[in-house]
Amino acid sequence: MKKVVLKHKHDKKYRDGYLVLEEADIFDMDTMNEGERFVLKASDGTDLGLFYFGRQNRGAGYKIGDNLETKLDTHFFKLLFEAAKEERESLYNSGHTNAFRVYNGEGDGLGGFTVDDYDGHFLIQWYSKGIYHYKDVIVESLQEVFDYKTLYEKLRFDKNVPTHRISEEAVEFPIIITENDLFYTINFEEGPMTGIFLDQRDVRNKIMSLDLKKPMLNLFAYSGGFSVAAAKNGLETVNVDIAKRSLELIEQNFALNEINIDKQLLYTMDVFDMLKYCARKKMLFDLIVIDPPSFSRSKKKRFSVKDNYHELIEGALPILNRGGYMVLSTNASNYSLPQFKKMIHDTLAGREYEITDVMGLPKDFKTTNSYKPSKYLKVVFVKILD
Incomplete structure (x- = not known):
């Protein structure tokens, strides 16, 4: 498996569990393609976890976990999404709000992308080409865990932030969402933002x-x-x-x-x-x-x-x-x-x-x-x- 070696003075940060590999911390690295998994190593050769390669801002990768055998497959993402859905149960049962984030990158277990629910219309935002490499398994896992009406994506790693429809079903924008019993217009197809x-x-x-x-x-x-x-x-x-x-x-x-x-x-x-x-x-x-x-x-x-x-x-x-x-x-x-x-x-x-x-x-x-x-x-x- 490919590897990245840290500069000595940056070892502690990652030993303590830091989740995003910053380019300035790298001493040496193998040649890698976006999305490729690699082992992060301390300057003394100690394994510090499994990451995937994905450039974003000053970052060069995101931590997957400590098990070096972990594969980014549907089983992995289903577990992430099921845990994320359970944590948001109170929002799903809310009678006054129907728009919220259902998966929040590093906070829910793996960085590089987020998923928002706008009254059943889902939006994935991809922040690196590295995670976009796993689009198919992520979408398949979303379909198995969440019951949504439509699914769209924004490519945040592209300076133009293009928006595409993933699901066969479409919706005519703008749509209207409810938040704390107030109403707001939402449009996925109008620039990088959505309306709220x-x-x-x-x-x-x-x-x-x-x-x-x-x-x-x-x-x-x-x-x-x-x-x-x-x-x-x-x-x-x-x-x-x-x-x-x-x-x-x-x-x-x-x-x-x-x-x-x-x-x-x-x-x-x-x-x-x-x-x-x-x-x-x-x-x-x-x-x-x-x-x-x-x-x-x-x-x-x-x-x-x-x-x-x-x-x-x-x-x-x-x-x-x-x-x-x-x-x-x-x-x-x-x-x-x-x-x-x-x-x-x-x-x-x-x-x-x-x-x-x-x-x-x-x-x-x-x-x-x-x-x-x-x-x-x-x-x-x-x-x-x-």
Whole structure:
């Protein structure tokens, strides 16, 4: 069997069970094809587990397990899917939500792909060509474990993120899903995203419970999931996104939920320009949601969570009412919760504030301590007291 040998200083990480082989940790490796299994060896020659070869970002492979004889066949994947399905039994029995993740990569036993259920319409997202090599056995195993209506796939390892239908049955998009008794439009065939970020379900539910009166400002609004939750909680909303298509999606979701569009404002604008506009117009909010992409680049500005998030908070503070909330969210896996909270503390130095909630991924986005980047979502509710 093929092998990969680690640099000496990186042995401990993998002895402790780290699940993704990072290219920077490799000392020597055999020539390999995508999907090929190999043994990971410490610098002293000790076996550290069985992996499959699959390039993704800075990764070169994913751990299969400690048994070097394990085969990635239907038996292997059926066991993974059966365990994953059992863990999500409460969601399957929920009367208020029918869209959630049914398999979450490393958290459910093997990294490189995820599977989401949108009211019985399944979507596989492939993150490496390596795991895509096993598509047929994975699909066969899904068919035996899950009862779905249609099955689609997105090839995330392709920069164009093409979407294909796998099942013989098709569905006409958009479809409508239910989450916490609210409704959202979903489309698998319109770019890399689907119309909602399923990992923010608990945050949207939390927003519905806040006791607020004044309007909400939703920066990077996308399809308006946070705004729908806030509007159902009685708030007027102001929504801003640089993409015109996002405003169409927001209007559709407001209409689905019988929300009065006349009380919701929509802007196609850069968020930094919007913050300045709100300050000039003396607009004030009880709730400001800041959920930017980890990285973006425009003609005006390069943005990264690590370097620029504090600027968004600084821009939001002058237009937030006393007693109002900022919902600060990031999905940057390379930015830890302690780092994120320190940035918030440093930015709010001199202000009186309270962190009322810290949230992460919902339970269907299962994570593992053996791969900390799997806990990528960090959401901090900050109440400004002065």
